[in-house]
Amino acid sequence: MDRVTKLASQNAAVIFSKSSCCMCHAVKRLLYDLGASPAIHELDEDSKGREMECALVRLGCSPSVPAVFIGGKFVGSADVVMTLHLRGSLVPMLKQARAIWL
Known part of the structure:
Protein backbone atom coordinates (compact mmCIF):
# COMPACT_ATOMS: atom_id res chain seq x y z
CA MET A 1 0.00 0.00 0.00
CA ASP A 2 2.85 2.39 0.81
CA ARG A 3 4.29 2.03 -2.69
CA VAL A 4 0.93 2.85 -4.30
CA SER A 19 -0.65 -2.68 -20.99
CA SER A 20 -3.24 -5.04 -22.48
CA CYS A 21 -6.32 -3.38 -20.91
CA CYS A 22 -8.57 -1.54 -23.38
CA MET A 23 -10.24 0.56 -20.66
CA CYS A 24 -6.82 1.59 -19.39
CA HIS A 25 -5.97 2.71 -22.91
CA ALA A 26 -9.22 4.71 -23.12
CA VAL A 27 -8.57 6.52 -19.82
CA LYS A 28 -4.96 7.28 -20.78
CA ARG A 29 -6.12 8.63 -24.15
CA LEU A 30 -8.76 10.81 -22.47
CA LEU A 31 -6.27 12.40 -20.08
CA ALA A 36 -2.54 16.05 -19.04
CA SER A 37 0.66 14.01 -18.93
CA PRO A 38 -0.17 11.41 -16.31
CA ALA A 39 2.44 9.16 -14.80
CA ILE A 40 1.62 5.66 -15.99
CA HIS A 41 2.48 2.59 -13.94
CA GLU A 42 1.94 -0.61 -15.94
CA LEU A 43 1.33 -3.26 -13.30
CA ASP A 44 1.95 -6.14 -15.71
CA GLU A 45 5.45 -4.75 -16.39
CA ASP A 46 6.43 -4.07 -12.76
CA SER A 47 8.01 -6.68 -10.50
CA LYS A 48 5.79 -5.42 -7.65
CA GLY A 49 2.74 -5.12 -9.88
CA ARG A 50 0.74 -7.91 -8.25
CA GLU A 51 1.25 -6.41 -4.79
CA MET A 52 0.21 -2.98 -6.06
CA GLU A 53 -2.87 -4.48 -7.71
CA CYS A 54 -3.91 -6.04 -4.38
CA ALA A 55 -3.41 -2.67 -2.67
CA LEU A 56 -5.62 -0.98 -5.28
CA VAL A 57 -8.37 -3.52 -4.65
CA ARG A 58 -8.11 -2.80 -0.90
CA LEU A 59 -8.52 0.91 -1.72
CA GLY A 60 -11.82 0.06 -3.37
CA CYS A 61 -10.80 0.03 -7.01
CA SER A 62 -12.94 -2.52 -8.78
CA PRO A 63 -11.85 -3.59 -11.30
CA SER A 64 -8.28 -3.04 -10.15
CA VAL A 65 -7.24 -1.15 -13.30
CA PRO A 66 -7.31 1.49 -14.49
CA ALA A 67 -6.90 3.20 -11.12
CA VAL A 68 -6.72 6.96 -11.47
CA PHE A 69 -5.29 9.35 -8.89
CA ILE A 70 -5.51 13.11 -9.28
CA GLY A 71 -3.72 15.39 -6.88
CA GLY A 72 -2.63 12.35 -4.89
CA LYS A 73 -6.23 11.31 -4.22
CA PHE A 74 -7.87 8.17 -5.52
CA VAL A 75 -10.55 9.12 -8.08
CA GLY A 76 -11.66 5.72 -9.29
CA SER A 77 -11.68 3.43 -12.25
CA ALA A 78 -12.69 4.05 -15.87
CA ASP A 79 -16.42 4.36 -15.16
CA VAL A 80 -15.88 7.06 -12.52
CA VAL A 81 -13.42 9.00 -14.68
CA MET A 82 -15.74 8.89 -17.71
CA THR A 83 -18.71 9.97 -15.57
CA LEU A 84 -16.72 12.89 -14.15
CA HIS A 85 -15.77 13.92 -17.66
CA LEU A 86 -19.35 13.75 -18.95
CA ARG A 87 -20.55 15.83 -15.98
CA GLY A 88 -17.87 18.46 -16.62
CA SER A 89 -16.06 17.78 -13.34
CA LEU A 90 -12.88 16.14 -14.60
CA VAL A 91 -11.24 19.19 -16.21
CA PRO A 92 -11.68 21.39 -13.10
CA MET A 93 -10.28 18.56 -10.98
CA LEU A 94 -7.23 18.29 -13.27
CA LYS A 95 -6.78 22.08 -13.20
CA GLN A 96 -6.95 22.20 -9.41
CA ALA A 97 -4.28 19.49 -9.19
CA ARG A 98 -2.20 21.40 -11.76
CA ALA A 99 -2.26 18.46 -14.14
CA ILE A 100 -3.45 20.80 -16.91
CA TRP A 101 -3.38 24.55 -17.51
CA LEU A 102 -6.27 25.59 -19.74
Whole structure:
Protein backbone atom coordinates (compact mmCIF):
# COMPACT_ATOMS: atom_id res chain seq x y z
CA MET A 1 0.00 0.00 0.00
CA ASP A 2 2.85 2.39 0.81
CA ARG A 3 4.29 2.03 -2.69
CA VAL A 4 0.93 2.85 -4.30
CA THR A 5 0.36 5.93 -2.16
CA LYS A 6 3.93 7.12 -2.71
CA LEU A 7 3.70 6.74 -6.50
CA ALA A 8 0.23 8.30 -6.54
CA SER A 9 1.49 11.40 -4.75
CA GLN A 10 4.53 12.01 -6.97
CA ASN A 11 2.60 13.44 -9.94
CA ALA A 12 -0.52 15.56 -10.43
CA ALA A 13 -2.19 12.71 -12.36
CA VAL A 14 -1.30 9.03 -12.02
CA ILE A 15 -2.78 5.96 -13.68
CA PHE A 16 -2.14 2.41 -12.57
CA SER A 17 -2.72 0.34 -15.66
CA LYS A 18 -2.09 -2.90 -17.51
CA SER A 19 -0.65 -2.68 -20.99
CA SER A 20 -3.24 -5.04 -22.48
CA CYS A 21 -6.32 -3.38 -20.91
CA CYS A 22 -8.57 -1.54 -23.38
CA MET A 23 -10.24 0.56 -20.66
CA CYS A 24 -6.82 1.59 -19.39
CA HIS A 25 -5.97 2.71 -22.91
CA ALA A 26 -9.22 4.71 -23.12
CA VAL A 27 -8.57 6.52 -19.82
CA LYS A 28 -4.96 7.28 -20.78
CA ARG A 29 -6.12 8.63 -24.15
CA LEU A 30 -8.76 10.81 -22.47
CA LEU A 31 -6.27 12.40 -20.08
CA TYR A 32 -3.74 12.93 -22.87
CA ASP A 33 -6.45 14.51 -25.05
CA LEU A 34 -7.34 16.87 -22.20
CA GLY A 35 -3.71 18.00 -22.07
CA ALA A 36 -2.54 16.05 -19.04
CA SER A 37 0.66 14.01 -18.93
CA PRO A 38 -0.17 11.41 -16.31
CA ALA A 39 2.44 9.16 -14.80
CA ILE A 40 1.62 5.66 -15.99
CA HIS A 41 2.48 2.59 -13.94
CA GLU A 42 1.94 -0.61 -15.94
CA LEU A 43 1.33 -3.26 -13.30
CA ASP A 44 1.95 -6.14 -15.71
CA GLU A 45 5.45 -4.75 -16.39
CA ASP A 46 6.43 -4.07 -12.76
CA SER A 47 8.01 -6.68 -10.50
CA LYS A 48 5.79 -5.42 -7.65
CA GLY A 49 2.74 -5.12 -9.88
CA ARG A 50 0.74 -7.91 -8.25
CA GLU A 51 1.25 -6.41 -4.79
CA MET A 52 0.21 -2.98 -6.06
CA GLU A 53 -2.87 -4.48 -7.71
CA CYS A 54 -3.91 -6.04 -4.38
CA ALA A 55 -3.41 -2.67 -2.67
CA LEU A 56 -5.62 -0.98 -5.28
CA VAL A 57 -8.37 -3.52 -4.65
CA ARG A 58 -8.11 -2.80 -0.90
CA LEU A 59 -8.52 0.91 -1.72
CA GLY A 60 -11.82 0.06 -3.37
CA CYS A 61 -10.80 0.03 -7.01
CA SER A 62 -12.94 -2.52 -8.78
CA PRO A 63 -11.85 -3.59 -11.30
CA SER A 64 -8.28 -3.04 -10.15
CA VAL A 65 -7.24 -1.15 -13.30
CA PRO A 66 -7.31 1.49 -14.49
CA ALA A 67 -6.90 3.20 -11.12
CA VAL A 68 -6.72 6.96 -11.47
CA PHE A 69 -5.29 9.35 -8.89
CA ILE A 70 -5.51 13.11 -9.28
CA GLY A 71 -3.72 15.39 -6.88
CA GLY A 72 -2.63 12.35 -4.89
CA LYS A 73 -6.23 11.31 -4.22
CA PHE A 74 -7.87 8.17 -5.52
CA VAL A 75 -10.55 9.12 -8.08
CA GLY A 76 -11.66 5.72 -9.29
CA SER A 77 -11.68 3.43 -12.25
CA ALA A 78 -12.69 4.05 -15.87
CA ASP A 79 -16.42 4.36 -15.16
CA VAL A 80 -15.88 7.06 -12.52
CA VAL A 81 -13.42 9.00 -14.68
CA MET A 82 -15.74 8.89 -17.71
CA THR A 83 -18.71 9.97 -15.57
CA LEU A 84 -16.72 12.89 -14.15
CA HIS A 85 -15.77 13.92 -17.66
CA LEU A 86 -19.35 13.75 -18.95
CA ARG A 87 -20.55 15.83 -15.98
CA GLY A 88 -17.87 18.46 -16.62
CA SER A 89 -16.06 17.78 -13.34
CA LEU A 90 -12.88 16.14 -14.60
CA VAL A 91 -11.24 19.19 -16.21
CA PRO A 92 -11.68 21.39 -13.10
CA MET A 93 -10.28 18.56 -10.98
CA LEU A 94 -7.23 18.29 -13.27
CA LYS A 95 -6.78 22.08 -13.20
CA GLN A 96 -6.95 22.20 -9.41
CA ALA A 97 -4.28 19.49 -9.19
CA ARG A 98 -2.20 21.40 -11.76
CA ALA A 99 -2.26 18.46 -14.14
CA ILE A 100 -3.45 20.80 -16.91
CA TRP A 101 -3.38 24.55 -17.51
CA LEU A 102 -6.27 25.59 -19.74
